[in-house]
Amino acid sequence: MVCGAALAAGDGPPLPPSGFLGTWNVEGKPRLFPGSELYAHIDGGAEIFFEFGFEEATVQRYRSPNGEVVVERYTMSDPLAALGIYLGKCGKETPDPGFAERHTAGRFQLMFVRDRYFVIVNDPAGTPALTSVLVEFARSIASCVPESRPVTVFDALPKQGQIEGSLRLIRGPVALEAIATLGRGDILQLRRRTAAVAADYSDAGGKYTVIIATYPDAQAAAAAFRNLADNLDPEIKPVASTETRLVFRDYDGTFGTASLAARRLELRLRLRQEPPLK
Amino acid sequence: MSRSHISMDVIFEMNRREFVRTATGCTAAAGALMLGVPASAQEKEAAPDVTTNIAEFLKVPRTRHSLPGPFPGRVVKVTDPRSLVDERVDGKVVAEMVERGIRTLTGTSMKKSFQMFFTRDDVVGLKVNPVGPPLISTKPEIAEAVIRWLVDNKLPIRNIVIWDRFDLDLKDAGFTPSRFPGVRIQALQTMVEEGHSFRDAGGNHISAGSFDLDVYYLAKGVVGKGVRGYQDDEFYLNQHVFAGEYSYFGKLLTRDITKLVNLAAYKNTGNGISMATKNVGYAAVCNTGRLHAPLGFKVCTEVLAAPVVRDKLVLNITDGLRGQYEGGPDKNEKFVYPNRSLYFATDPFALDALCHRELVAKRKEMGIAVNEHPRFTEYLNYAEKLGLGVVDPAKIALVRA
Numbered sequence: 001m002v003c004g005a006a007l008a009a010g011d012g013p014p015l016p017p018s019g020f021l022g023t024w025n026v027e028g029k030p031r032l033f034p035g036s037e038l039y040a041h042i043d044g045g046a047e048i049f050f051e052f053g054f055e056e057a058t059v060q061r062y063r064s065p066n067g068e069v070v071v072e073r074y075t076m077s078d079p080l081a082a083l084g085i086y087l088g089k090c091g092k093e094t095p096d097p098g099f100a101e102r103h104t105a106g107r108f109q110l111m112f113v114r115d116r117y118f119v120i121v122n123d124p125a126g127t128p129a130l131t132s133v134l135v136e137f138a139r140s141i142a143s144c145v146p147e148s149r150p151v152t153v154f155d156a157l158p159k160q161g162q163i164e165g166s167l168r169l170i171r172g173p174v175a176l177e178a179i180a181t182l183g184r185g186d187i188l189q190l191r192r193r194t195a196a197v198a199a200d201y202s203d204a205g206g207k208y209t210v211i212i213a214t215y216p217d218a219q220a221a222a223a224a225f226r227n228l229a230d231n232l233d234p235e236i237k238p239v240a241s242t243e244t245r246l247v248f249r250d251y252d253g254t255f256g257t258a259s260l261a262a263r264r265l266e267l268r269l270r271l272r273q274e275p276p277l278k
Numbered sequence: 279m280s281r282s283h284i285s286m287d288v289i290f291e292m293n294r295r296e297f298v299r300t301a302t303g304c305t306a307a308a309g310a311l312m313l314g315v316p317a318s319a320q321e322k323e324a325a326p327d328v329t330t331n332i333a334e335f336l337k338v339p340r341t342r343h344s345l346p347g348p349f350p351g352r353v354v355k356v357t358d359p360r361s362l363v364d365e366r367v368d369g370k371v372v373a374e375m376v377e378r379g380i381r382t383l384t385g386t387s388m389k390k391s392f393q394m395f396f397t398r399d400d401v402v403g404l405k406v407n408p409v410g411p412p413l414i415s416t417k418p419e420i421a422e423a424v425i426r427w428l429v430d431n432k433l434p435i436r437n438i439v440i441w442d443r444f445d446l447d448l449k450d451a452g453f454t455p456s457r458f459p460g461v462r463i464q465a466l467q468t469m470v471e472e473g474h475s476f477r478d479a480g481g482n483h484i485s486a487g488s489f490d491l492d493v494y495y496l497a498k499g500v501v502g503k504g505v506r507g508y509q510d511d512e513f514y515l516n517q518h519v520f521a522g523e524y525s526y527f528g529k530l531l532t533r534d535i536t537k538l539v540n541l542a543a544y545k546n547t548g549n550g551i552s553m554a555t556k557n558v559g560y561a562a563v564c565n566t567g568r569l570h571a572p573l574g575f576k577v578c579t580e581v582l583a584a585p586v587v588r589d590k591l592v593l594n595i596t597d598g599l600r601g602q603y604e605g606g607p608d609k610n611e612k613f614v615y616p617n618r619s620l621y622f623a624t625d626p627f628a629l630d631a632l633c634h635r636e637l638v639a640k641r642k643e644m645g646i647a648v649n650e651h652p653r654f655t656e657y658l659n660y661a662e663k664l665g666l667g668v669v670d671p672a673k674i675a676l677v678r679a
């Protein structure tokens with residue numbers, strides 16, 4: 001699909017105009033939520049957008065004799081920010097074969113990511129007959145967005161044993177908290193700039209989680225390691241440590257490690273057996 | 279997506295000082311390094327305890343309607359596979375479930391149950407959760423069933439109020455005058471949209487008059503200025519009406535409603551839940567944005583300890599027809615599942631304790647590596663210590679009906 005006649009709304013790519021697919025007309029003005037005004041739209045979920053890097057959201061309603069569609073378009077600061085939001089929301093992806101972008105489609109919502117845009121196309125009524133309409137809306141919007149560049153940040157994670165659909169991006173405490181409570185504040189000192197990657201794994205020893213943060217330099221990585229070691233959550237008990245490795249027992253009796261190597265800090269969490277300090 | 283209450287666990291956990299430091303991000307960090315102060319030294323600062331007026335609440339003598347009500351620790355779960363078929367809620371089946379749940383909870387008839395909780399002079403507020411319609415908001419069919427019960431027992435329909443804190447979402451969730459003729463549908467406050475002033479001629483928020491300046495939740499030293507995400511204090515004021523140390527209760531609660539029925543949704547918020555106690559705890563008062571960082575879920579306990587809630591909240595029904603186990607509190611179809619259950623309790627803390635455990639089990643079943651850190655349930659233990667509810671699993675009686 002080629003980006004064609006479209007409705008200008010906010011700073012992002014154009015949205016479909018009235019008459020889209022013949023019967024879908026714009027209902028009301030687009031609602032714009034720049035910066036902190038995102039709270040007015042998603043009060044309970046705005047923090048993660050801010051942490052990854054948020055610029056503006058646009059919400060536009062459409063109506064046709066067949067129903068209603070609501071488009072939410074989130075302009076993030078960069079493609080990784082948009083991907084981070086998407087990965088936190090997509091769950092196990094269920095793509096529609098008619099749409100090529102990275103997305104997941106359901107009866108009520110289709111969400112996709114392309115370049116620095118995260119988009120949700122909603123059918124509030126969940127009408128089965130409208131699932132193809134959601135796809136058409138998504139295709140139209142995606143056609144007006146530059147193509148996503150290949151993402152290499154996940155290459156840092158081991159492939160073997162990785163559980164499908166468990167990839168996560170972390171840029172600060174909000175995203176980290178969803179995975180683990182390691183300590184107060186920005187305990188890994190990601191400062192919204194360093195993107196850590198995470199995934200769940202399964203092997204003979206059971207399931208565990210790996211988080212890898214690659215810092216701008218070795219000094220920053222070492223500072224983050226020290227901050228973690230010095231400020232572990234009170235429910236976490238250190239078992240053993242060296243200058244570059246920490247073994248700890250978590251609140252639930254499982255074990256974890258933090259290992260420092262040059263610019264890289266690697267954490268392994270929810271380990272069933274106490275790992276060696278080596 | 280739509281309105282809900284800020285709820286990210288980490289935001290709850292971070293103290294205000296950390297909050298401001300993180301909000302300024304790399305600037306603050308760089309500043310610390312330039313001053314020669316390692317960031318880790320700053321991180322070591324202990325989170326200060328916030329002084330609130332909980333002691334004042336506890337001084338007020340309890341009434342016969344005070345939490346946890348006549349059935350501490352008792353939770354009734356009613357499940358009916360006919361209640362949600364092909365994503366459609368069956369109002370008739372839901373009405374049957376509501377009756378079965380109330381009768382099982384109280385052990386008596388609907389008429390005597392009414393008399394247990396209400397008089398015909400009461401003004402009954404139904405606190406709904408309109409966020410995320412239609413997937414995960416309170417279903418109107420449940421409100422209809424409760425209203426029918428109240429009216430059948432001669433409560434004037436004009437004495438019933440469906441309410442929420444904000445006015446934006448009630449309509450989208452189906453709580454409209456046309457669907458509920460004769461019932462008042464009311465929000466505590468409005469938020470003025472882009473390009474319009476939220477101030478009246480006197481410079482006050484247009485909803486300021488909706489809050490009772492004599493009845494408040496005080497969090498000393500915690501103000502709604504410069505709160506993370508609200509770089510613009512004017513925007514904070516638009517959303518929160520006031521920005522000082524006080525979160526005032528809505529006049530609807532303090533002067534109008536005499537009994538409260540809590541119709542919560544069944545969903546997660548991060549690693550915790552956003553169900554019965556949060557549906558009221560973060561909605562009965564204004565100026566809540568400032569509270570998330572230093573107090574978090576504790577607000578859900580302390581606001582419910584306020585006599586204006588504690589002595590009026592007589593019944594809690596959690597709408598678990600659908601559940602959302604991840605991605606909450608915003609709606610996310612990927613994590614919504616048919617649960618086809620309603621939960622009943624006079625004790626909202628027992629109800630939340632049980633539903634929290636259920637939701638954690640569901641998350642594990644769905645393959646999520648769940649963070650079960652104890653602090654996500656500390657507020658429930660705190661409520662038990664205050665005598666507001668029973669949360670010890672050994673003491674909770676789950677009755678299936």
